[in-house]
Amino acid sequence: MNVLRILLFICLSTVMLQAQSLEDLQEMKAEKMAQIGDLQSEISTLQGEVNGIQKDIDKLIGxxxxxxxxxxxxxxxxxxxxxxxxxxxxxxxxxxxxxxxxxxxxxxxxxxxxxxxxxxxxxxxxxxxxxxxxxxxxxxxxxxxxxxxxxxxxxxxxxxxxxxxxxxxxxxxxxxxxxxxxxxxxxxxxxxxxxxxxxxxxxxxxxxxxxxxxxxxxxxxxxxxxxxxxxxxxxxxxxxxxxxxxxxxxxxxxxxxxxxxxxxxxxxxxxxxxxxxxxxxxxxxxxxxxxxxxxxxxxxxxxxxx
Missing domain, CATH: 2.40.230 (Outer membrane phospholipase (ompla); Chain C)
Known part of the structure; x- marks a missing residue:
């Protein structure tokens, strides 16, 4: 009977650990996606600045x-x-x-x-x-x-x-x-x-x-x-x-x-x-x-x- 209880405890612990691990991974993914969105916004801003600089360069070089x-x-x-x-x-x-x-x-x-x-x-x-x-x-x-x-x-x-x-x-x-x-x-x-x-x-x-x-x-x-x-x-x-x-x-x-x-x-x-x-x-x-x-x-x- 004790062996059965130990096995049941191990199974429940494994399931709980897997659920916790999945939740942690989903949170990490959400954080990375948010970081990607921030970087894309920064890239768009920098690209606009680069285009403006290129326009000034074109005017100077003819x-x-x-x-x-x-x-x-x-x-x-x-x-x-x-x-x-x-x-x-x-x-x-x-x-x-x-x-x-x-x-x-x-x-x-x-x-x-x-x-x-x-x-x-x-x-x-x-x-x-x-x-x-x-x-x-x-x-x-x-x-x-x-x-x-x-x-x-x-x-x-x-x-x-x-x-x-x-x-x-x-x-x-x-x-x-x-x-x-x-x-x-x-x-x-x-x-x-x-x-x-x-x-x-x-x-x-x-x-x-x-x-x-x-x-x-x-x-x-x-x-x-x-x-x-x-x-x-x-x-x-x-x-x-x-x-x-x-x-x-x-x-x-x-x-x-x-x-x-x-x-x-x-x-x-x-x-x-x-x-x-x-x-x-x-x-x-x-x-x-x-x-x-x-x-x-x-x-x-x-x-x-x-």
Whole structure:
């Protein structure tokens, strides 16, 4: 009987010790979580101070420049591989995307410049179906071709608002201005953050150059809106950078086809080692003057940020 009582006492003591140990661990966890919250608040405050110091540095050194690039490539070849749908075939693809900016931020003015180039090629040679085009090469078959350059000048009314003027060219490298658009406008620019610029120009002249037979080039007055955003994130100690440009033109008069258009271009790059990583580029465009359908593209490859 005494042995039974001793065993019962030991079991009850063990349970009580485990419960107490669990309660202690939960209290320790709550304390650590509170400490993490305090540190995150301090980090946010310090980051704001760092951003302010960087803004002062940029004003003193003048121009602030940046560059990011993406390259993707693919090469395939089979020679007499009987299991293939095309036993004798070869294919190659190359994607290049470049984004660069040069900004000058003065005491009472700013001058922002940005360029985007995306170019892709693909070549496929099949033993039977493509026998008539064996002489063509990779650079004879373009698949994606985007060229956009923008220059924005603004006179600051406050830290967040400025009167501005902008020139904006949107076309392709090989088919330059065939089709393409060119904008000249004036209005205001909103600067809500260091990495976001929103241009609203109600006084804008839009030139649309036609690359389609039977459609004449034309122009008109309207409103030009453009937003440029760049944000860096830290994920597991590695950098993720998102660069995005959204632009649209809203005409004041109705034409057939309409001059209304919008374009959204994006680049995502995830750093793996010393600025080198994996990048994704994608975009959407709708311009009835060029095509009644929504246009899109994407590319994936190695990326580099400087």
């Amino acid at each position: 121009w602030r420049k940046g560059f990011s690039g993406l390259i993707g490539f693919d090469f395939n070849n089979s020679n007499g591989w009987a299991a293939n749908p095309n036993p004798d075939a070869s294919s190659s693809a190359l994607n290049i995307a470049l984004t660069a900016f040069a900004n000058k931020d003065g005491e009472k003015y700013f001058w922002n410049n940005k360029g985007i180039i995306t170019k892709s090629w693909q070549d496929v040679d099949l033993s039977d179906a493509d026998s008539g085009n064996d002489d063509d090469g990779l650079f004879d078959n373009g698949t994606v071709d985007i060229f956009n350059i923008q220059s924005l000048y603004g006179y600051k009314l406050s830290d967040k608002l400025a009167v501005s003027a902008m020139a904006d060219l949107n076309t392709s490298v090989e088919n330059f201005l065939s089709p393409g658009t060119l904008d000249f406008g004036a209005g205001v620019t909103w600067l809500p953050a260091n990495n976001l610029t929103v241009v609203i120009h109600p006084l804008n002249y839009h030139l649309a150059f036609s690359g389609v037979d039977g459609v004449d080039s034309q122009g008109g007055l309207g409103a030009k809106i453009r937003a440029d955003y760049n944000q860096g994130f830290d994920i597991a100690g590695k950098g993720l950078n998102w660069n995005s440009t959204l632009m649209t033109f809203i005409p004041y008069s109705s034409n057939e086809p309409t001059l209304f258009e919008y374009t959204w271009l994006n680049t995502l790059s995830f750093e793996v080692w010393k600025g080198i990583g994996v990048g994704i580029g994608f975009g959407l465009r709708n311009a009835e003057f060029e095509s009644p359908d929504t246009q899109s593209y994407y590319s994936i490859g190695l990326s580099y940020n400087l």
